[in-house]
């Protein structure tokens with residue numbers, strides 16, 4: 001390993017490792033769930049690392065947070081009640097709060113230390129917690145969803161880490177079933193769905209489970225995030241049986257300056273064109289994901 005560099009080495013992406021030059025380690029700790037590191041990088045701002053895996057960097061977090069929030073919320077006409085599973089850094093909350101139709105934002109994050117670290121080192125993400133519509137639950141998203149009354153939410157966003165570690169259950173069938181029950185008819189879910197370059201087998205299983213459980217529509221979208229493995233990250237966009245949802249053509253567009261509310265920072269990444277483009281797949285992925 002090169003002194004002064006962080007390399008993201010993991011069995012989830014064998015034989016490759018993205019590296020970032022480290023200026024200074026700002027925090028190192030171990031919660032009840034994972035190792036947590038924050039470092040100042042030379043060119044990507046501050047970086048949050050959980051169990052050796054990059055979660056967010058200040059420079060490119062906009063791509064992931066904006067897409068995972070606006071792909072579902074811009075696809076239904078009037079989202080009111082939104083649940084975020086994971087997302088402890090607060091970035092997704094910041095994006096959800098741009099939607100003025102939303103009246104209730106629940107978040108269930110398992111690791112309180114991630115929340116505290118984000119509030120201390122990533123104020124531009126943790127700003128999401130300041131919205132008065134937000135209710136924070138620190139606990140296991142699987143248990144939280146089991147306790148939710150049926151049909152509670154218009155949208156559920158699963159902003160998870162990878163299936164190795166605390167987030168493992170968030171990629172399994174029972175969890176998707178509990179998500180479906182917690183959504184209203186025609187409600188939508190958007191989950192973090194790994195990389196088409198690295199994880200087609202995981203994606204194939206997720207898509208198969210989603211097709212069994214979500215009787216509305218099942219779609220895969222993807223975007224570019226330079227500091228995620230292979231430089232891309234995907235999302236499952238599914239809807240429950242009920243009013244049809246056409247994910248590829250946003251009915252509830254949000255324009256570049258996030259005109260819905262007074263959120264300070266304007267959108268840096270998401271727009272209506274990139275929303276639709278996100279669902280265009282390379283042939284090797286289309287073959288697996290759209291196989292009927």
Ligand SMILES: NCCCN[C@H]1CC[C@H](N)CC1
Pocket residue numbers: 053054055056064087088089091159160161162192228229233
């Ligand atoms: N809000 C934090 C983002 C979590 N998503 C990441 C996607 C890529 C993974 N390798 C690590 C988690």
